[in-house]
Structures are given as structure tokens and as C-alpha cells.
Amino acid sequence: MDCRIFFFADGGTEPTRASMPQPKVKLVVTGDDFGYCPRRNHGIVECFQTGGVSNVSLLVNATSALDAAELAKIHLIPIGLHANLSEGAPVSQNLKGSTLLNEDGFFHGKTGFRKVLSSGQLNMYEVEQELRAQVKRFCELVGHLPYHMDGHQHVHVLPEVREVFAQVLAxxxxxxxxxxxxxGLHACPLIPPHLHEFYIQVQKDALSSVEVFRRHGIRWPDVYLGLTTMGQNMSIDNIKQALGYALGARCLTNTLTTPLTGTQTDEIAAANRPVTVELMVHPGYPSHPQEGGCGQGPDDFSLSEDRQHELEILTDPSLLAYYKQESIQLCAFRDL
Structure with a gap:
């Protein structure tokens, strides 16, 4: 977003963000899995144009990644890398027989990746090789480095992987x-028990990764949201409730996860600035069977009607009006 001041012929200036009232929240709404299939791409672009998402995350090994990159250029969509070590085929051409891959030459899957990692059989050099290949592929597709980078299915916060991931970022x-x-994740009644157990483990891994990313000078928003508002659990009321939790939990979250500011002056300034929040979302239209994915076809997550449900909620005029009413400013990672 452009924050320059433009002078007009009458000597006046155009109002800029610096002269506008400070928002209470700077909200990065990230549409994940950009590139997964043509219908996902179409839905994410529609959501961006309507104001429902402000940022996207690209799967460079997905079948429609090139199309997604071109759409991001055409529509000026802020874009980062959704690094993938768990689904489909690798980007690196040097991983034949790799511990990252099964006997069919594909990644082990969300659960399989974690099993191989916990068994001690995952080669971290191969992890690093694939991550670097995906960053380079992103640059080839998009024309610049990612504005942010996270892990598909949250693999970037797992033990050992987080060390390699942070080093590649740096x-x-x-x-x-x-x-x-x-x-609010622990108390959320909407999530099925098996998913709740997985999400709680993701959160534990994320907390353990904080010092690793901090040590490498990597940053992140004050608050993360998205596990309690995914798919059919997404509603305008649930998004409002999640944002309420975010505001209420700011102090705790700053202490646990955000990089330390150092001086007392810095801490006072941090207390007065807007809360920064990332809301992870997965809008789109359901994939056609046999069209999309990362080399193995689309999964149930992408085939479901949940994608379109999220799209409809995120673009609902009453939600966009709520953002404006509550001084919630949508932005991208590059704007933070």
C-alpha cells in the first residue's frame, strides 16, 4: 500500500494513512493454498477484489501455481510462500530416494511427515534443499522474494524443521x-476431538518455535487466528468472537510470541500501536475431481463445499462493515 503524499496543483495534499486515525487492529487476512487448482485461484482472486482477503500464500508445487502467480501480478495481490513439505511432489530435482518422499516419489502427507520426523529418519539437509528450491521457484514465478513464508499444514514449527526453516528465512x-x-483454541467447542488434538499439538510446537525464529530475527503478527474459524466453523459471529479474543489476549501474546522490543520507550510505543493479527483462511470454489492438487489430485479438504462457504462469509458486506466500524484495517505482511 502506498503511503506517499501527493501534491496537487492547488498546493494541497491527498490524505495519507499517516494522517488518518490510527486503527485499533491491523488485520492480515491470508488466503492459503493459492495455486492449488483453477477454482481455488478464481475464488481467492474474487475474495481479494471484494475485500475479503488482503494477502495470499502460494503453493509453488501445486498444479495451478503459474496461473496463480500471473493472477497475483495482474491484480497486484500481496503474496508470500506456503512452503510445502507434506503434500504432493517436491520442487527440487535432487531428492531421488530422499527421506522426504515415499516409494511413489511423493511427500509423506500431513500425518506421515510427522511420523517420519518423530522416528528420527528425516534428513534435515534434504528439508533445507527443498525449502531453498521452493523459494527460488517462487521468485521465478512471481518475480520477487516472498513477503512472508510459512509452512503448509504447519510443518514449519515442528522440531528440527523450525531450525532449518528459520535459517532459510534469514x-x-x-x-x-x-x-x-x-x-481461545483450548475452549473452542466447535472443533471435532481428533482435529482439536492436532491443533493443540500445533500450538505447542508453535510456542516451542518462538525462540528459534526470534533468534534469527524473524517477525510475526501479535496474534494468530484461523483454527477455530475454518470451514463450516467460519461465521461472522465466530470471526467477531475470535477478534475479541485477539484484543483481550494481546498482552499475553506479546509476552509469549512477539519479538522483544528492548527499551521501556519501545514497550510504551508497542502498547499504543495497533494490534497486528493474521487470520488464516481458505476461500475458493470446490475443486473439480481430478483437477488440482500438488501432483496427486485434490484432497477432500479442497473438494468440500467449505471453501465456498468461507468465500461467502469473508465477502459478506456486514463483515466488511464491521471491520470499518471497529477500526480494523486490512493489510498485508508487506505493510506491517
């Missing part, structure tokens, strides 16, 4: 990542 100068620690 080496490329990518400043922002995602720390999936969500206020």
Missing part, C-alpha cells in the same frame, strides 16, 4: 512467518 531476507498460537 538467509533469503524473508522477514515474516506465522506462529499459530490461537487465543
Amino acid at each position: 538467509d533469503f531476507g524473508i522477514r515474516y512467518t506465522r506462529i499459530p498460537v490461537e487465543p
